Amino acid sequence: MPSDSSPHQQIPALSLHDIAMSFGSNAVLKGVTMALYPGTVTALLGANGAGKSTLIKILAGVYSGNGGTIEVAGEPVVMDSPLASAQHGIQTVHQHIGASIIPGLSVAENLVFEEIVQGRIPAVRSHAKLLPRAREIAATLDLGWSDATLRSDVFELGIADGQLLLLARALVHRPKVLILDEPTSTLSQAEADRLFDVIKRLCREGVAILYVSHHLDEIRSLADQLVVLRDGRIHDVQDQPFDMAVAVRSMLGKQVALDADTLVEKRGTVPALELRGVQLLRRSGQFDLDIRYGEVTGVVGLIGAGKSELARGIFGAGRFRAGTIRFDAKAYRPRQPAHAVERGIYLVPEDRASEAILPGWSIAWTTTLPFIGRLARAGVLNIPRERTSARSVIHAFGVVSTGCDQPVDALSGGNQQKVVVGRWLTQSPRVILLDEPFRGVDIGARHDICHKAREASEAGSCVVVFSSDVDEIREVADRIVVLVEGEIRMDAYTSEVDSEAIVKSMSEVA
Incomplete structure (x- = not known):
């Protein structure tokens, strides 16, 4: 805290009074009142459809014409454009990066894009002259990107790096209020830990942070206050220590289990897919893997471990560097997704938006x-x-x-x-591949998708769930396969290993 006084005795960095917003006859926000204080993290929780995105877009200046008033440092303001929001010291990092990153431009150009739009940097300028400023912005998060990366097309960045780019671009403005919408949804644990360090540093500097996340463990460790939004209204406000059971009931209007204790493990015997000599990454070794009917296989690993490469290779949306597949005991060589779909092999991709x-x-x-x-x-x-x-x-x-x-x-x-x-x-489906199916969804939706995936398995489908979140995998999977740098480090049934062993195997290198 930047002050010895209680945060609630300070003037709020941002105050919302009776904020309302409707789209036609659909009232999305119905009188939201809350305050963000300097040097504190306020976690905003809510099921999908609760109104969180609408509230964030109002604060970011994307939506205008709302009812109610907004104050910055005690003074009424009008947020009628993203520029107005930024001028009042509010920076927002949205969950979906596609709306904020400009494809066709380089990483460096995207880093300095706002300064180009505002006329602080000439629109036509060589990369050599842009690079020093791009390096400065990247350094706010210690990204360590090489000049080759800065010169490359931003399209070549992964989702995680794209989100880090937007965060670095926001931090360079030294905001009074920083809004983070699901900031860790695409980050590895190491990247998330670095983000948490940045958040703590910003709090020490007096920044007010609105943190939107479905990850309750993050909220427990980071937030000073949590606010629950449901059906466009505030239903719960808590200061530390939090009662998460109460928060979840407030979010969903019902009780939902927060763990996987009720999972009844199934073990299959008949292979659906037989992978032999598969190489996923340029420098990885080869492995064999049988994926069976009658059980849900969870493939877990950090970003870059090869999960999506495995899923896309089975679906025909990518090619393995080496190896063969047999499906139902017959040779299977999908050259495009249509070939997989014809055989009843389906993929839910990692990035639904694109x-x-x-x-x-x-x-x-x-x-x-x-x-x-x-x-x-x-x-x-x-x-x-x-x-x-x-x-x-x-x-x-x-x-x-x-x-x-x-x-x-x-x-x-x-x-x-x-x-x-x-x-x-x-x-x-004969085979359903779910790549990060719980990304950006609330606990209730995650519970529903888990239930449907297990129902499909019990009905005869081969179900494979790919995730970087150990807790999510343990909620749905009978069997857990850990990938590290494109190679299998663990293959065990859920009842045989605990979370600590899985996390340890994820961090081991050959």
């Missing part, structure tokens, strides 16, 4: 796109069948929506994920 949904497309179109050939005769789409299929996903997965004609990108993140997962699981 790889699984199309902006403006309805829920009906999104759920039926991969199977459009099954719903058409002589080139004419059977609209009633399409809508029936979409409604079955909405009903089976509890998608909160206005109906199957609603644009999928208008849904909350968790409901988008339910649509993406549901369109595959409702089609009786």
Whole structure:
């Protein structure tokens, strides 16, 4: 704390009074009042669809015309644009990086992009002249990117590095208020730990931080206060020490188990996929792996361990560097995803925003796109069948929506994920590959997706879940396979190992 006084005796860095926001007849925020204090972390919790994203966009100046008042350091302000928000000392790092990173520009140009827009750096300038400033911005997070990386197209950065880029760009402005929306959803543990150190440093410097996360362990260790938003209203406010059971009930309006104690482990015997001599990464060794029907296989590893390469190779969206696959005891060589889909092998990709949904497309179109050939005769789409299929996903997965004609990108993140997962699981897959299916979804949605994945396994599907989160894997998997640098370090059933052993194996190198 920058002051000996209680934070609640200080003038708030940011105050919200009776904030309301509606879209047509849909009231999303219904009178939100809260305050952020200098040098403190306020955690904002809420199920998907609670109104968190709308509140964040109001503070970031993306949405205007809301009811209520906003004060910065006790003075009323108007947040009618992102520039106005920044001028009042508010910086926001959004969960979805696609809206803030400019493809086609280099990493360096993206780092200095705001300064170019504001005219502080000429729009036409050589990389050689941009690099010194880009290095300064990258240094705020000790990113250590080489000049070659800074010169490369930003598209070549992974999701995690893209989020770190945006965070570095925000920190260089020395904000009074920093809003972090699911900041660790794409980070490795080492990167997350570095972020936590930055957050603690910023608090010592008097920055007020609004921290949005579904990870309760992060909130326990980082936050000074938690605020629970449900159905557009504040339902719980707590100071440390937190009662997480109360917070979760407030979030969901019901009790949900926070652990995997109720999982009844299953063990399969019949291989669905037999991988032999597989090499995932340029410098990794080869391995053999059988993935069986009748059990949920959890593949866990840090970012860069090769999880997505394994999933994409099985789906035909990428190629293994070496190795063969047998599916149902027959040679299987998918050259493109369509070949996998024809055989009932489906993938829910890691990044739903860029790889699984199309902006403006309805829920009906999104759920039926991969199977459009099954719903058409002589080139004419059977609209009633399409809508029936979409409604079955909405009903089976509890998608909160206005109906199957609603644009999928208008849904909350968790409901988008339910649509993406549901369109595959409702089609009786032979093999379903779920790559980071819980990213950015609340505890309730995670519980629902876990339940549906296990139901699919019990119904005869081969289910593989890929995640970097040990607790998430233990909630859903019967068997755990740990990948480190493209190689298997552990292959055991969940009942045979504890979380500590899994984490230890994830950190071991050959």
